[in-house]
Amino acid sequence: MKAVILAAGESSRFKPISDKRHKGLTELLGKPILEHTIEELRKSGVEEIIIVQGSEKDIEKSLGNKADHYVTQKEPKGMGNALKQAKDLLNEKFLVLTPYRARASKFFKPLINKAEKENSEIVFVSTTTETPEKYGILDTKDGKAIDIVEKPEPQNAPSNQKAVGMYLLSSSFFKYLEKSETQEYQYEEALSKQMSEKPASILKIDEETNSLKYPWDLFSVTKELMEDMERNISENAVIADSATIEGEVIIEDGARIYENAVIRGPCYIGENTTVGNNCLVRNHVCLEKNSAIGANTEIKNSIMQPNSSIHSGYIGDSVIGQNTTIGAGTVTANRLFRSSKERPEIKVKLISKEYSKNSGRTFLGTFIGENVDVGVNVSIMPGIQIGSDSRIGPGTVVSENVRNEETVYVNQEVERK
Secondary structure (H helix, E strand, C coil): EEEEEEECCCHHHHHCCCCCCCCHHCECCCCEHHHHHHHHHHHCCCCCEEEEEEECCHHHHHHHHCEEEECCCCCCCCCHHHHCCCCHHHEEEEEEEECCCCCHHHHHHHHHHHHHHHHEEEEEEEECCCCCCCEEEEEEEEEEEEEEECCCCCHHHHCCCCEEEEEEEECCCHHHCCCCCCCCCHHHHHHHHHHHHHHHHEEEEECCCCCCCCCCHHHHHHHHCCCCCCEEEECCCCCCCCCEEECEEECCCCEEECCEEEECCEEECCCEEEECCCCEECCCCCECCCCCCCCCEECCCCECCCCEEECEEEEECCCCCCCCCCCCCCCEECCCCCCCCCCCCCCCEECCCCEEEEEECCCCCCCCCCCEECCCCCCCEECEEECCCCCECCCCECCCCEECEEEECCCCCCCCC
């Protein structure tokens, strides 16, 4: 069995974390998300893995021989066009999946078995949804899928079964792909054409599966990866006697945990990472390699990418990109004022789009790109996105998104009497 991972998209909704690399190269628990997915496929017995990447070829440069083949989609023309790039490497039946499927091995074998048992050329993985307007929805008859409808309004949805980003297809699919116009939904159009002639099988699952569309989706992915994480503290880490390590925590080689620091798992502390005196690290934190949090910092449910640091302050429900430095006293606000008893869900004005997206979360901090300098005593409001290569001056309250390469600061007036 072969598998194709479709990872050639622009990841525009994932900015600023995807400013300089594909979202699948975001590191969690010491390795890129795509590498977690590859390991899951290998565990399922997949013999060949093909990755469809974008023209920058950053995935191939990063992962090297972790995959068996790399093919390139020169322009982002949708899933159908991306899959066509791998056509010459495919025969018989194969798996197709999106970049994050790092806990999906339990579905791959049932997919294959269902295809063999029912002699199916298409098998969908599906689960129920109450929001059909967000997904591709299966039109079903006698237990089989006869069509897929993209993002229908609730009153027009043919069922409550949404297609999850895992498929089993056969080489015959390319015949229908060639008959479909190259456009954003070419893939779904070709599926519809094939199902109209031969209905598809459906592997229904009860659990919700994670997607990776927006930066805050990383929190759910991290939580899932940490579900079966086991405590492992390297003998080559330096941990002060007065430090407290509680629960399921991984501490890698070269990490340094200073006096009176508290780490409450599940948490991941990467290679050569520093946790300063009196720090509190708690609740699904990932500090990736060569990162540092200085004395008296609290960090909660957040992800810090490699080579980034904060001098001191509070980081909550946030994602910090690579090579970013944050000055002393900086605070990321992660809750909105409430006008009633309930805290409101936080809407995010997407930095790469002309619209806002409800995160569905009442706790949400900031998302900072790569190579950002944040000065001392900066306050960043909930849901703010800060683009790569930008600069935030000291004492600034950041209440609007900051564009790539933009400098934002307070123009202070000084009076003397």
